[in-house]
Amino acid sequence: MSDIPDRVRKIVVEHLGVEEDKVTESASFIDDLGADSLDTVELVMAFEEEFGIEIPDDAAETIQTFGDAVKFIKEAS
Amino acid sequence: MFDLTGKCALVTGASGGIGGSIARSLHAAGATVGLSGTREAPLQALADELGERAFVLPCNLSDPEAVAALPKQAAEAMGSVDILVNNAGITRDNLFMRMSDEEWQSVIDVNLTATFKLCKGVLRGMMKSRWGRIVNISSVVGATGNPGQGNYAAAKAGMVGMSKSLAYEVASRGITVNAVAPGFIETAMTDKLTDDQKAGIMGQIPAGRMGTPEEIAAAVLYLASPEASYVTGTTLHVNGGMAML
Numbered sequence: 001m002s003d004i005p006d007r008v009r010k011i012v013v014e015h016l017g018v019e020e021d022k023v024t025e026s027a028s029f030i031d032d033l034g035a036d037s038l039d040t041v042e043l044v045m046a047f048e049e050e051f052g053i054e055i056p057d058d059a060a061e062t063i064q065t066f067g068d069a070v071k072f073i074k075e076a077s
Numbered sequence: 078m079f080d081l082t083g084k085c086a087l088v089t090g091a092s093g094g095i096g097g098s099i100a101r102s103l104h105a106a107g108a109t110v111g112l113s114g115t116r117e118a119p120l121q122a123l124a125d126e127l128g129e130r131a132f133v134l135p136c137n138l139s140d141p142e143a144v145a146a147l148p149k150q151a152a153e154a155m156g157s158v159d160i161l162v163n164n165a166g167i168t169r170d171n172l173f174m175r176m177s178d179e180e181w182q183s184v185i186d187v188n189l190t191a192t193f194k195l196c197k198g199v200l201r202g203m204m205k206s207r208w209g210r211i212v213n214i215s216s217v218v219g220a221t222g223n224p225g226q227g228n229y230a231a232a233k234a235g236m237v238g239m240s241k242s243l244a245y246e247v248a249s250r251g252i253t254v255n256a257v258a259p260g261f262i263e264t265a266m267t268d269k270l271t272d273d274q275k276a277g278i279m280g281q282i283p284a285g286r287m288g289t290p291e292e293i294a295a296a297v298l299y300l301a302s303p304e305a306s307y308v309t310g311t312t313l314h315v316n317g318g319m320a321m322l
Contacts, residue, residue, distance in 0.1 A: 042204060045205070
């Protein structure tokens with residue numbers, strides 16, 4: 001449970017090719033980390049697989065930042 | 078010439094003339110094939126003929142639940158779906174003024190909506206592997222229109238617009254989405270035409286003959302191949318010159 005932020009950060013770093021220290025709580029995938037809309041879909045797919053959860057489309061749309069992702073995954077897993 | 082060794086292809090409508098030929102040609106190029114269709118017997122016969130690397134995946138595309146389940150079944154049977162050929166199609170011809178809502182809807186459901194759902198269902202795997210080929214079988218009628226086929230032409234034109242939109246979205250992930258638009262091909266569907274109708278059609282075809290299922294399969298094989306990696310969002314017309322688009 002406590003390692004969720006690290007695992008999420010690792011996925012984001014690998015997928016978007018950004019520096020780890022850029023992935024802050026409030027970092028927006030699209031505005032700050034250079035993701036396009038398809039990247040965000042792929043990130044959600046990667047989160048689903050890493051944590052064995054299902055993220056419905058309407059929930060996926062609310063995950064805009066690194067902090068949003070960690071919060072959602074903590075609640076879902 | 079084209080090598081699809083190690084690739085897994087799902088072909089809908091594989092019990093029909095064109096679909097069977099597409100499955101044979103992908104298989105001959107080394108692909109594993111998932112044969113889908115409503116009638117199990119011809120699918121099984123084709124699988125027996127092909128031998129190894131062939132799986133029978135019966136599916137009624139007018140049943141939304143069956144459509145939703147098919148990509149998963151195909152991936153489980155074959156290991157993945159790297160190539161999707163949406164070939165299945167039905168006709169319910171009628172004059173526009175007489176066409177019932179049911180005739181309209183059933184053709185849209187099977188020819189267009191099922192294609193959308195199957196594309197959606199295979200994309201996740203293709204995105205992950207950064208490689209994919211989707212080939213949607215449209216029709217010359219989708220580009221030219223045809224009296225009595227308002228529903229069919231709408232569905233087939235819809236497939237082209239849908240293919241282009243999807244092609245935009247996934248091109249950066251190594252996935253191509255194209256359409257093949259057959260003209261008049263010798264199949265059970267065109268056998269139903271009267272001699273007069275056939276004579277009328279021949280007059281419009283510069284090649285002076287109907288096409289064969291193998292000629293469609295060759296176009297699909299090309300678009301499914303690694304060699305076609307820079308071709309996406311296009312429609313390859315295979316019609317003997319009857320409509321030069």
